[in-house]
Amino acid sequence: xxxxxxxxxxxxxxxxxxxxxxxxxxxxxxxxxxxxxxxxxxxxxxxxxxxxxxxxxxxxxxxxxxxxxxxxxxxxxxxxxxxxxxxxxxxxxxxxxxxxxxxxxxxxxxxxxxxxxxxxxxxxxxxxxxxxxxxxxxxxxxxxxxxxxxxxxxxxxxxxxxxxxxxxxxxxxxxxxxxxxxxxxxxxxxxxxxxxxxxxxxxxxxxxxxxxxxxxxxxxxxxxxxxxxxxxxxxxxxxxxxxxxxxxxxxxxxxxxxxxxxxxxxxxxxxxxxxxxxxxxxxxxxxxxxxxxxxxxxxxxxxxxxxxx
Amino acid sequence: xxxxxxxxxxxxxxxxxxxxxxxxxxxxxxxxxxxxxxxxxxxxxxxxxxxxxxxxxxxxxxxxxxxxxxxxxxxxxxxxxxxxxxxxxxxxxxxxxxxxxxxxxxxxxxxxxxxxxxxxxxxxxxxxxxxxxxxxxxxxxxxxxxxxxxxxxxxxxxxxxxxxxxxxxxxxxxxxxxxxxxxxxxxxxxxxxxxxxxxxxxxxxxxxxxxxxxxxxxxxxxxxxxxxxxxxxxxxxxxxxxxxxxxxxxxxxxxxxxxxxxxxxxxxxxxxxxxxxxxxxxxxxxxxxxxxxxxxxxxxxxxxxxxxx
DNA sequence: CCGAGAAATGCTCGAACTGAGCATAATGGT
DNA sequence: ACCATTATGCTCAGTTCGAGCATTTCTCGG
Numbered sequence: 178x179x180x181x182x183x184x185x186x187x188x189x190x191x192x193x194x195x196x197x198x199x200x201x202x203x204x205x206x207x208x209x210x211x212x213x214x215x216x217x218x219x220x221x222x223x224x225x226x227x228x229x230x231x232x233x234x235x236x237x238x239x240x241x242x243x244x245x246x247x248x249x250x251x252x253x254x255x256x257x258x259x260x261x262x263x264x265x266x267x268x269x270x271x272x273x274x275x276x277x278x279x280x281x282x283x284x285x286x287x288x289x290x291x292x293x294x295x296x297x298x299x300x301x302x303x304x305x306x307x308x309x310x311x312x313x314x315x316x317x318x319x320x321x322x323x324x325x326x327x328x329x330x331x332x333x334x335x336x337x338x339x340x341x342x343x344x345x346x347x348x349x350x351x352x353x354x355x356x357x358x359x360x361x362x363x364x365x366x367x368x369x370x371x372x373x374x375x376x377x378x379x380x381x382x383x384x385x386x387x388x389x390x391x392x393x394x395x396x397x398x399x400x401x402x403x404x405x406x407x408x409x410x411x412x413x414x415x416x417x418x419x420x421x422x423x424x425x426x427x428x429x430x431x432x433x434x435x436x437x438x439x440x441x442x443x444x445x446x447x448x449x450x451x452x453x454x455x456x457x458x459x460x461x462x463x464x465x466x467x468x469x470x471x472x473x474x475x476x477x478x479x480x481x482x483x484x485x486x
Numbered sequence: 487x488x489x490x491x492x493x494x495x496x497x498x499x500x501x502x503x504x505x506x507x508x509x510x511x512x513x514x515x516x517x518x519x520x521x522x523x524x525x526x527x528x529x530x531x532x533x534x535x536x537x538x539x540x541x542x543x544x545x546x547x548x549x550x551x552x553x554x555x556x557x558x559x560x561x562x563x564x565x566x567x568x569x570x571x572x573x574x575x576x577x578x579x580x581x582x583x584x585x586x587x588x589x590x591x592x593x594x595x596x597x598x599x600x601x602x603x604x605x606x607x608x609x610x611x612x613x614x615x616x617x618x619x620x621x622x623x624x625x626x627x628x629x630x631x632x633x634x635x636x637x638x639x640x641x642x643x644x645x646x647x648x649x650x651x652x653x654x655x656x657x658x659x660x661x662x663x664x665x666x667x668x669x670x671x672x673x674x675x676x677x678x679x680x681x682x683x684x685x686x687x688x689x690x691x692x693x694x695x696x697x698x699x700x701x702x703x704x705x706x707x708x709x710x711x712x713x714x715x716x717x718x719x720x721x722x723x724x725x726x727x728x729x730x731x732x733x734x735x736x737x738x739x740x741x742x743x744x745x746x747x748x749x750x751x752x753x754x755x756x757x758x759x760x761x762x763x764x765x766x767x768x769x770x771x772x773x774x775x776x777x778x779x780x781x782x783x784x785x786x787x788x789x790x791x792x793x794x795x
Numbered sequence: 796c797c798g799a800g801a802a803a804t805g806c807t808c809g810a811a812c813t814g815a816g817c818a819t820a821a822t823g824g825t
Numbered sequence: 826a827c828c829a830t831t832a833t834g835c836t837c838a839g840t841t842c843g844a845g846c847a848t849t850t851c852t853c854g855g
Binding site for chain 1: 802804805
């Protein structure tokens with residue numbers, strides 16, 4: 178390779194936990210950035226490089242990890258030193274611990290960065306009162322009629338038109354639409370707006386985009402893989418489990434049906450113990466049946482297979 | 487960044503088409519490698535870099551593209567020149583065209599690389615007669631009892647025990663298991679075996695692993711996104727469509743139910759024309775309703791949502 | 796001790812979806 | 826005209842899914 182084409186590899190982590198019914202993400206610099214570090218020649222693999230960075234910066238051990246996405250078209254060549262930056266991001270799940278370190282690590286609710294993504298108390302008022310009006314203005318101000326129609330369509334596709342059509346997985350598409358419409362601070366060329374954090378707290382570089390990617394991936398994944406359990410304590414009540422899923426999905430679930438779903442899947446077993454007072458009738462405690470991760474690689478088909486010939 | 491930590495970025499493409507009821511992948515060097523190139527400082531983005539490489543090497547235009555995975559722990563530092571290689575892979579879908587170029591591009595059936603993945607004519611005989619016996623021997627030869635049990639479990643989990651438990655999505659896991667068991671040539675330290683290509687043709691570097699990743703991703707994706715249509719001609723019969731899906735999934739589908747599924751989803755519309763003689767009664771021709779890609783971001787939930795409060 | 800409030804659990808019911816397969820309709824070939 | 830082959834329509838029963846009623850068990854304020 179020639180020096181000209183060499184790149185520096187940056188590892189960025191989206192580490193998620195759920196505490197107090199809130200989905201949290203591990204941040205540094207007082208919530209302004211995700212844990213990040215350079216992939217060094219001494220690291221054995223991407224994963225080990227990432228683990229060592231996160232642990233160095235936050236003193237927090239990681240559990241489950243999966244690769245998220247690799248970004249390269251990021252437009253910051255500030256230093257001018259030449260050479261581009263490739264950013265490889267990972268999604269990690271863990272239970273919140275006490276993070277510490279010189280980089281001021283902290284667990285922040287991810288809704289602080291995407292306040293419009295929380296529909297747990299019904300349709301987001303922020304979407305209805307602020308975002309949609311502004312987006313519609315943006316759509317209307319296009320000079321080209323085709324562009325206007327296309328913008329309107331994208332607004333409809335990503336933000337839906339009602340609680341039934343809201344699709345909680347489109348986190349990234351929504352963020353990118355807001356970005357394109359110039360409604361998030363990262364996109365504004367001018368100085369800070371007069372509305373601090375109304376449309377979510379900004380983060381350094383493209384970290385908010387990476388976070389959106391992580392949230393979207395996790396919201397999709399909880400539907401077909403038993404990953405929520407990575408975020409739960411060793412034993413928990415079914416309501417606690419439901420609250421964790423709701424925190425991630427940003428939506429309320431039907432209690433009885435949620436329970437039916439869980440035990441149909443045989444993912445948990447009773448510990449035999451009872452949760453002391455949770456406000457009403459005491460609840461049975463359950464634990465995750467880790468064996469299922471080994472038994473079945475899970476996931477069912479959706480194709481109409483035909484029986485053997 | 488210090489020079490020591492700089493890396494060269496390699497782009498690798500898994501380009502897929504379906505022709506003659508076979509899933510094909512675009513290769514170079516006579517089928518021995520995937521189209522690859524260095525991500526140069528002149529490329530605007532990863533995607534454009536990839537497109538330019540593939541088009542230069544194969545003279546073939548690309549349609550749909552998505553990022554697959556980023557590999558770094560590849561163990562070839564042959565040149566010793568220092569600096570590592572990061573390999574960013576992409577999955578592309580297109581219709582087969584005449585590829586050409588100095589690199590000898592060619593469309594190869596992907597089952598040439600993974601012959602055990604084709605179950606369209608019932609349970610793979612290769613799996614039953616060759617693979618499972620060898621894997622079981624490998625499992626049995628472990629000295630540690632726990633290792634033996636674990637190997638047996640992994641064999642069961644990835645290869646299943648019958649046609650009903652075969653999971654076509656586990657392409658990567660199966661390849662990696664075979665690799666670990668030393669059954670694929672890439673893993674063998676010694677020279678070529680006496681069984682040319684019995685367990686699939688080998689490819690340069692880790693290209694077969696990348697291909698496995700692509701096949702797995704595509705097999706998963708056809709179930710929840712209308713991506714097959716990227717591989718179809720402008721108009722087609724429902725049987726052609728079914729054969730394409732079967733080619734990708736490596737399994738036979740139930741004809742009537744497949745049709746029901748397709749039109750329930752409203753993905754196609756009649757062109758009004760009739761296919762001339764396909765061996766039996768003439769079939770209606772259909773076209774993909776591209777609008778659906780815009781309308782719905784698709785995908786349904788699986789969470790038991792509760793109605794508005 | 797009594798009644799209200801909050802949760803935990805059990806169950807039911809009808810609508811929608813799925814897996815399998817029977818039956819009939821068109822064509823080309825022998 | 827009969828056969829092989831593919832296209833299409835429809836049926837039927839088993840399962841899954843969305844909603845919601847009914848009961849059970851605790852805690853807490855009076």
